[in-house]
Amino acid sequence: xxxxxxxxxxxxxxxxxxxxxxxxxxxxxxxxxxxxxxxxxxxxxxxxxxxxxxxxxxxxxxxxxxxxxxxxxxxxxxxxxxxxxxxxxxxxxxxxxxxxxxxxxxxxxxxxxxxxxxxxxxxxxxxxxxxxxxxxxxxxxxxxxxxxxxxxxxxxxxxxxxxxxxxx
Numbered sequence: 170x171x172x173x174x175x176x177x178x179x180x181x182x183x184x185x186x187x188x189x190x191x192x193x194x195x196x197x198x199x200x201x202x203x204x205x206x207x208x209x210x211x212x213x214x215x216x217x218x219x220x221x222x223x224x225x226x227x228x229x230x231x232x233x234x235x236x237x238x239x240x241x242x243x244x245x246x247x248x249x250x251x252x253x254x255x256x257x258x259x260x261x262x263x264x265x266x267x268x269x270x271x272x273x274x275x276x277x278x279x280x281x282x283x284x285x286x287x288x289x290x291x292x293x294x295x296x297x298x299x300x301x302x303x304x305x306x307x308x309x310x311x312x313x314x315x316x317x318x319x320x321x322x323x324x325x326x327x328x329x330x331x332x333x334x335x336x337x
Contacts, residue, residue, distance in 0.1 A: 170239060174305075175288075176235065176288055176303045177305070178301070178303035179302050179303060180299040180300060181299060182299055184299065184300055187223060187225050187330060191331070191332060197330060200326050200327070200328055200329070201329050202251075202253070203325055204253075204320055204322065205253050206252040206319065207329070208249070208250045208252070208317075209313075209317075209331070210247065210312050210313070211247050211314075212245050212311075212313075213242070213311055213312070217307075217336060218336070218337050219305060219306050219335065220335060220336075221335070222315060222334075223300055223302040223331065223332050224317070224329060225296050225329075225330045225331075226327050226330070227327070229327055230295050231294060231296055232317070232321065233289070233315075234287075234316045234318070235287075235288040235314065235315050236287055237286045237308060238311050238312045238313075239284045240312070242311065242312060288305055317329055
């Protein structure tokens, strides 16, 4: 895999403005349940050079990280996938042997998929205090995976307001 430039990231105090704008678009406001991870798949497109993101949450933080899948693009649609946890089944599997799990507290540099490159390590973001945003120049053809991680939360669901868009 080629060397990838780091993303540009920023924060903004305009929480109320972002939430108000995104509440009008029901697909931009999602509840990420306790124990779950939401992944937004964003393929690169020839007309643009960058992917951009902004997000905020109500009342509590959420884990966030970005990865790039170098595999050939199979769809040009932006899609969302939610990984649900099943606590009872996972407990039995965990006891059988070690698993490669992202540690939201420490960041994660390990990945099972060899076509997957890390753009921004997974860390908990104070998205309830400030809008978290950024952009990244396409490193080539592939698909970005923007991960919103609430797997560390035992009790709290998170209301997430987000938007992802392309830019030149």
